[in-house]
Amino acid sequence: MALQNPPAIVFSDFDGTITLQDSNDYLTDNLGMGQKQREFIGNEILEGRTNFRDGFREEIESVKTPFNQCVETLLANIKLDPGFKEFFTYCQEQGIPIIVVSSGMKPIISALITKLIGPEAVEKIDILSNDVRLGGDDGANWELLYKDPESPFGHDKAKSIKEYLEKHGYADLDQDSEGLVSPKLFYAGDGVSDLSAAKETDLLFAKHGKDLIKYCVRENIPYTEFNDFADILNKLKKIMGGEPIKDFVENP
Template sequence: MAPPAIVFTDWDGTVTLQDSNDYLTDNLGMGYPKRKILNDDILDGKINFRDAFKDMLDSVPNSFPECVEILLKNIKLDPGFKKFYQYCKSKDIPIIVVSSGMKPIIYTLLESLVGSESLPDIEIMSNDVRIDGDNWEIFFKDPDSPFGHDKAKSIKEYLKAHGYDDNDDSENNTPKLFYCGDGVSDLSAAKETNLLFAKHGKDLIKYCIRENIPYTEFNDFEDILNKMTAIIDGSSTIEKFTENPTFEATTK
């Protein structure tokens, strides 16, 4: 029996209130004005995400352990995520973090912000880090992809590894697929699930509007939980939540 849903989610700025990579870049590296220019260039197609993201992180002079300690003191959890996590656990709904961040940082923040008990329950698919003494650099999961981490590819890999066949339309093999994100790193995953939750006021919504990608807005994970439970219990539908009038529901 398949779970009623599978949740794929970005980490930085989605599960957390602040983006840890942006925090490092803005406060220790090149600073916000230069990062904003790079972000705009990504959205306009002038530079790919992978190269711009590496430039941002390469501007941070601190050692990796120093960066982790600074993030532990400054990064906060979305106020609704713990309740969301407990609901998913009670319903055997997998949560898979699909992140352009670095695995050691995500694991450390997950343990600190949610608790060590969450580590076995939440799978992390992300980039990693290569450390050489005081020097470090991001190690991309998909170095040949312009995203560095091709989140669409990771979603497909997860579904295939867990036996969810797109050609099987039986009830037991069709969990609803959700993706939660906020920024430019989520562009490759935006079309891969039944419903995309895009964070209010962030770059992902700009992209969705421009590319006519269906989505629904959220402010925090309590919003996501309310909409997701309504879809799962049948009191509402994906179509009713979409903010794109041309939306056509997909079946997985």
């Protein structure tokens, strides 16, 4: 869903950001290698000893359950951030597109959006993500398909953001572009899969207590902290009301 000259665009991670739990972590912890080994791999990624693409593939390949059963398990257990529905409604009313930029898998994200937010939301939220190749009955044989297999991230979120802006004509807008003004760009995320997108927008919302904040502090990347989408909505309303973005940056 692209709108003509929107006042802002919100790019957001999905798992652990729009949802309370990370669906990929849930599958790995409960149907795959287990939490301890997954957390070991996550730390290896954060410390730069392996890349996200290879570590995430190892986690997902440890899950041997048929894909349809994986989706059913997630639909029964994954919960929505309590502030997201109000945030979604506000963005719809203000003409602000929400773009999911995820290292998860599109069929899972679509199924969760349909259940947790509503069938109409799938038509209104663009999903830029990895995908799945299915084989056998009920997806008995399935594999992760990376959007950018050549990238160490598997899905290069920075690239996806840039391509989205270029595709919809937002990349080159300025104050003199026939009265059009570049929309304010926001990104919300929580973890290591968001590292490539951390520098691509005007303001980064980084989730309290999660790995993305550790990275931002280490790399001196400006961010503002949030606990849930009620926090993001509160700050977004103030910015759209005219308060300068720089007033919200916690490590300028």
